[in-house]
Amino acid sequence: MKTSSVRIVSFASLALGLALGALPVLIPLPLEAHHSFAAEYDDTKPVKFSGVVTKVEWMNPHIWFYVDEKNADGTVTHWAISGGAPGQLMRRGITKDVIQPGMNIMVEGFRAKDGTDNANGSKVTFPDGRQVFTSSQEPDSKKN
Amino acid sequence: MTITSADWIGRRLAFGALLAGLVLSPARLLPQNAKASGAKGMPRTADGKPDFSGVYEWPKSDGGDRCKCSATVFDHKKFAPFKPGGMPFFEPPTGDPRHDEPREFCMPAGFPSGMLSANAVQFVQGKNYLVIVHEFQRMTRIIPLDGRPHRTEIEPTYFGDPVGHWEGDTLVVESTNFKRWGLDDYYYTDRNQYRMHSDALRTVEHIRWLDGKTLSYQLTIDDPKVFTAPWTQDFTMALHPDWDASGLYEYVCEENNRCPGGKCKGE
Numbered sequence: 001m002k003t004s005s006v007r008i009v010s011f012a013s014l015a016l017g018l019a020l021g022a023l024p025v026l027i028p029l030p031l032e033a034h035h036s037f038a039a040e041y042d043d044t045k046p047v048k049f050s051g052v053v054t055k056v057e058w059m060n061p062h063i064w065f066y067v068d069e070k071n072a073d074g075t076v077t078h079w080a081i082s083g084g085a086p087g088q089l090m091r092r093g094i095t096k097d098v099i100q101p102g103m104n105i106m107v108e109g110f111r112a113k114d115g116t117d118n119a120n121g122s123k124v125t126f127p128d129g130r131q132v133f134t135s136s137q138e139p140d141s142k143k144n
Numbered sequence: 145m146t147i148t149s150a151d152w153i154g155r156r157l158a159f160g161a162l163l164a165g166l167v168l169s170p171a172r173l174l175p176q177n178a179k180a181s182g183a184k185g186m187p188r189t190a191d192g193k194p195d196f197s198g199v200y201e202w203p204k205s206d207g208g209d210r211c212k213c214s215a216t217v218f219d220h221k222k223f224a225p226f227k228p229g230g231m232p233f234f235e236p237p238t239g240d241p242r243h244d245e246p247r248e249f250c251m252p253a254g255f256p257s258g259m260l261s262a263n264a265v266q267f268v269q270g271k272n273y274l275v276i277v278h279e280f281q282r283m284t285r286i287i288p289l290d291g292r293p294h295r296t297e298i299e300p301t302y303f304g305d306p307v308g309h310w311e312g313d314t315l316v317v318e319s320t321n322f323k324r325w326g327l328d329d330y331y332y333t334d335r336n337q338y339r340m341h342s343d344a345l346r347t348v349e350h351i352r353w354l355d356g357k358t359l360s361y362q363l364t365i366d367d368p369k370v371f372t373a374p375w376t377q378d379f380t381m382a383l384h385p386d387w388d389a390s391g392l393y394e395y396v397c398e399e400n401n402r403c404p405g406g407k408c409k410g411e
Contacts, residue, residue: 041410059248059400064410080410083404087393088263093270109278118410 041110041120049079050106058086058096063134065099065121067107081107083134096130097123113130156411186313189269194313194353195272196267198390203260203361203379213245213332215264216379218339218365224373227286231369235338237331239407244338246326248406250281250397254302254325256363258283261329263395265385273309274315277391287317294320300343317349327365342369357383 035100051069062082069077077085082123106125112118125131208219226233237244242356249252253261272290277283287306294305304319309384318384332339350362359381366374402408 014410032349040403040406044263057400057411060395061399061401062403064400066410082408085263085395086278087395088391091264091387091390111409116409118408 026034038087040112040114040118042113043110045111046108047119048108049077049104050060051077051079051099052105053099053103053105054078055101056096056099057077060087063089069107077117079107081119081134082118083121089134092133094134098132100132162299176330182265186353187356189271191271193271193310194315195269196315196351196359198352198383198385199264199392200268200359200381202262202265202278203381204362205377205379208377209330209333211329211333213329215257215329215332216260216262217328217330217333218377221379222375224371227368227370227372230371231340231342233263233339233370234336235340236336237338239405247284247397248401249401250401252281252283254323255283255285255304255319256325256365257328258303264392265386266392267382268345272316277392279395281397282392282395289315292348294318304345304347314350314352317347317351319347319349320345341365341367344369348374354380359383 027036034117040048049069051067053065054068055066057064061086063086063125064080064082067081069079089095104127107119108125109119109121110122120135122135123131123133159310163350173286187197189195202216203214205219208221209217211217241248245267250257255350258278258280259265259276261278262282265279266277268275268277272288274287276285282305285306286307289309289310290307292307294307298305298321300323302323302325305321306317306319307315308315310316322341322343324340324343327339327341344367346362346366348366350360351365352360354360361379362376363379364374364376365371402410
């Protein structure tokens with residue numbers, strides 16, 4: 001596990017890197033209603049990493065997905081990322097097919113307070129630049 | 145009161161009959177067959193009552209308190225004065241997750257807290273019952289509309305014991321017999337303001353159509369052990385035919401709860 005609180009690992013694709021560079025640096029705070037975000041995750045410790053999806057648990061009460069990040073020293077960090085409830089995501093058009101094992105994705109979220117490689121994932125970016133918000137609710141909601 | 149196995153089977157059969165009745169009832173064909181009432185396009189059942197059948201967004205309110213979570217919370221400016229010497233309303237965390245985060249153990253949110261959770265809500269209405277199914281925890285409230293009184297001699301409950309009656313085009317639902325439990329999700333905003341209702345809670349919901357797409361959902365909190373008087377907050381619920389088309393999704397908290405006791409950990 002690395003100790004830095006913020007990590008940026010670029011994709012191999014230069015085009016993607018340029019595209020991401022043009023995106024606003026905005027990581028919405030997750031809006032979790034039934035998940036101890038305040039107790040477990042640190043909103044002062046944003047994380048940003050990319051890697052290969054190894055497993056997806058599209059189950060209640062919150063989805064979890066796992067990403068292996070290759071570090072510069074040759075080691076691999078195994079990230080476990082939690083998101084919203086499947087129903088909340090599916091109602092926004094985000095189905096279990098959106099994130100599948102083998103995909104290369106970038107995840108932005110917040111690290112667990114205990115410093116482990118658990119994170120609450122707010123935003124997932126795909127190599128083609130598409131993004132999905134995997135927390136309980138869209139960040140731009142006007143109400144609640 | 146002791147519930148025998150025969151009672152339990154009887155209740156299961158009664159619930160099955162209720163669902164069958166709802167499915168087969170002419171009212172269930174609504175709102176497609178509903179006759180519009182005037183300019184607002186309010187759907188009605190075959191017997192002329194407003195028909196609330198449909199899938200809605202959870203209750204929302206303009207202004208007021210906001211939660212650092214996705215749920216709606218009550219507006220403290222609506223609260224009546226606290227009763228001097230009454231039961232504490234704010235309860236700070238104790239460090240015991242079974243007290244501080246009971247839902248992390250998949251315990252129910254209860255009513256009214258669960259009703260304000262940020263999930264879809266389905267109303268299924270028949271002549272004698274309104275069934276409200278909330279996607280969060282699949283919480284289900286079966287509200288008799290046939291004039292029966294509240295049940296007696298049952299243990300206090302997380303969701304209360306509801307009965308409904310019509311006052312013109314407004315459905316009035318009174319619920320009693322609650323356990324002491326969290327009133328809403330405000331503790332996600334301030335961990336020292338864990339808002340608790342008492343076991344004397346009585347809630348009154350006034351439900352009516354504002355137009356053919358929006359419900360007025362007014363909720364009165366009457367908790368004489370905590371407040372000096374009842375208080376009320378108005379919400380709206382937006383009809384979502386698109387959500388009706390997709391239907392509610394299953395929510396089984398125990399399926400993959402990786403945060404028991406508030407300690408989240410992946411595989």
